[in-house]
Amino acid sequence: MSELNGYLNIYKEKGMTSHDVVFKARQILHTKKIGHTGTLDPNAQGVLVLCVGKATKAVEYLNDLDKVYEAEILFGQETDTCDCTGTVTAEAPVSFTREEFLKALEFFKGDSMQVPPIYSALKINGRKLYDYARAGEKVEIPPRPIQISRIEAIETDELPYKARFIVECSKGTYIRSLCRDIGKKLGTVACMGDLYRKRVGDFRIENALHLSQLKNLMLVGRAQGFFHEPEYALEKFRMVTANRQGSRFLRSGNRLYQWNAIEDFESYEDSEILRLYDQEEFVGIGRFCAGEEPYVQPIKMF
Structure with missing residues (x-):
């Protein structure tokens, strides 16, 4: 069987960690070269994008994709984890x-600053936040910029005790923190209940494979048909194409200048990330460097 490369849209089940999914996928696909983008908490479920083979080189760029979640918010209780799995730290009436x-x-639509939950894998002073939490140590958590482009209610019949809403947001947005902050805005406390990740970029929940389905597809030799090519999730980046002269330079990981590229460099911005093509074949990712003699520097070759 040929080497498997590309992205897999996997449905992470409730109760599994994201690392559990990667471990099982490695067993199913018989390869160690697998990574994931955008960790989902064990209590959450939905889209988890796996990068397999050469596609692992693009993990950092997939983390930048916008995400869509369906979340349940529970009012009246606050927890140390900001979700219903944690220890209750405060209670308040709801009205x-x-x-x-x-x-x-x-109120939360648009650009804002958000304080991540202490039970998270973010690092401060070289230590993950949940390490501070488990050790009972206090730590100052600086707020981070986030963007929410869409947020709307979808179930409100059980208000003021619980509700469900849809949110489309930028990378780095914690829905647990958002639920906590919505509670504060309403003069009470709140935490997150169920969470479904419905979309990561163009990877949608209705097309996600369960691990059991992936296993069956491997057994009948059809798994490859469900892989997305390495450039699939990089379409937000513009492209630059080597001409015949530039082909051997690009293939060797050397710079592309205007004379050995097809596109006009005048349209690119300094430090812009670009998809690299040799004729019609995607071969990597590069960065445009402006200056007296502009060039494209390959940074990841596939």
């Missing part, structure tokens, strides 16, 4: 209207 809830959601 707000549906209209006030909708207005609170709208």
